[in-house]
Amino acid sequence: MEGGWMSQVTYTELEGFPVRWAYGQAMPLEEEKEADKTAKTWSVDTTPSTQISNENTGTENQVYGSKQIGQVFETGSNALKLTAIQLYGRKNGSPQNPLRVELRNAVLKEYSKQIVDGNQTGSSVETTPYDQQGKGFWIAETYSPTQRVKVTKVEVYIKRYGTVEDAVFEIRDVNPDGTPGTNVFYTDTKPYTETPTSAAWTSFDVDPPFEIQPGEKYAFCFKLKEAEGEYGYYRYWYEGSDVWDKGEGWRKNIPDGDWVYKGDIKMRFTALIDAYIPSDEKLLSLEIDPASFGTSDGWVSKSLDNPIALRPNERWSLVIYTIGGDESNHYILHSGSESLSPENAFSRSEDSGET
Numbered sequence: 001m002e003g004g005w006m007s008q009v010t011y012t013e014l015e016g017f018p019v020r021w022a023y024g025q026a027m028p029l030e031e032e033k034e035a036d037k038t039a040k041t042w043s044v045d046t047t048p049s050t051q052i053s054n055e056n057t058g059t060e061n062q063v064y065g066s067k068q069i070g071q072v073f074e075t076g077s078n079a080l081k082l083t084a085i086q087l088y089g090r091k092n093g094s095p096q097n098p099l100r101v102e103l104r105n106a107v108l109k110e111y112s113k114q115i116v117d118g119n120q121t122g123s124s125v126e127t128t129p130y131d132q133q134g135k136g137f138w139i140a141e142t143y144s145p146t147q148r149v150k151v152t153k154v155e156v157y158i159k160r161y162g163t164v165e166d167a168v169f170e171i172r173d174v175n176p177d178g179t180p181g182t183n184v185f186y187t188d189t190k191p192y193t194e195t196p197t198s199a200a201w202t203s204f205d206v207d208p209p210f211e212i213q214p215g216e217k218y219a220f221c222f223k224l225k226e227a228e229g230e231y232g233y234y235r236y237w238y239e240g241s242d243v244w245d246k247g248e249g250w251r252k253n254i255p256d257g258d259w260v261y262k263g264d265i266k267m268r269f270t271a272l273i274d275a276y277i278p279s280d281e282k283l284l285s286l287e288i289d290p291a292s293f294g295t296s297d298g299w300v301s302k303s304l305d306n307p308i309a310l311r312p313n314e315r316w317s318l319v320i321y322t323i324g325g326d327e328s329n330h331y332i333l334h335s336g337s338e339s340l341s342p343e344n345a346f347s348r349s350e351d352s353g354e355t
Helices: none
Strands: 059-063 069-074 080-092 099-119 124-127 136-143 149-162 167-174 180-190 200-212 218-225 232-239 249-254 267-288 298-310 315-322 330-335 346-348
Touching: 059 315, 069 267, 080 099, 080 267, 099 136, 099 149, 136 180, 136 232, 149 218, 167 200, 180 200, 180 218, 200 267, 218 232, 218 249, 267 298, 267 315, 315 330
Parallel strands: none
Antiparallel strands: 059 330, 069 315, 069 346, 080 298, 080 330, 099 267, 099 315, 124 232, 136 218, 136 249, 149 200, 149 232, 149 267, 167 180, 167 218
């Protein structure tokens, strides 16, 4: 940031690539609101501070050619006066053209972003009996997302030894006590020869995708059963305590048994969610010369010749790109690895195809 007011800057984290700018006072994001179309008089606090600052810069993103990145943000209850933008990154090689930063409106697009949810750790392990009697387990993880999703793939972390029965996958309802129910909404079978003989993620595609609304809960179940008269077993991984806040793990013995709480099964869900993405409507465009970037990471600042006011309680987006470039000559900008509100703020053009 530029000028003599650096000491007055405050910071708020938001998921996405590190970007910050001076503005008038704003309130944190709280909830969606219907547009208020009544006439308003806006005032701008001219004390400089920072709207977005994400210091968690764990992921590098190349910017060149069709590789663009976008950051969506929401203004608070006060109007903002945008006076400067800072980006955290560096250049690689010798990009010939400036980095372009555009301010655009943001639009909500249904099921436009892919996420991976679930418990991806497993410090405990359990193995089927390995006694040639055809015994085994049903294992399950319930899932209750905080926003609507379409589940497209489910993966469970397992291992197989020898000859066993095929693995069966089911999506079921959930009983009032939290255990998996008996109503089956989706089922699939994977030949045991396609299950791994070394511990690994085993995936089941969900086609068509399975939609879950907020407040709904479903059980994602796997039948891991030995083959009678054969020496073989299944093994799965789990955490013995509740480490994932959107579901619970369960296990049931085959041929008979009750559902037993197992903390969280090592299971993950690939899903689509609604996401705000940059629109095509450009409100502002800046250029940052290649000479402004060093070959080591750092903040690069660009002040606006004509500061622009942003209406309160609306979503906006920044789109960053350059003309040309290649794998050897490009810009690198950082993005954070934490899931910060709004959780669908950051996007890359090679992922969404939109920016």
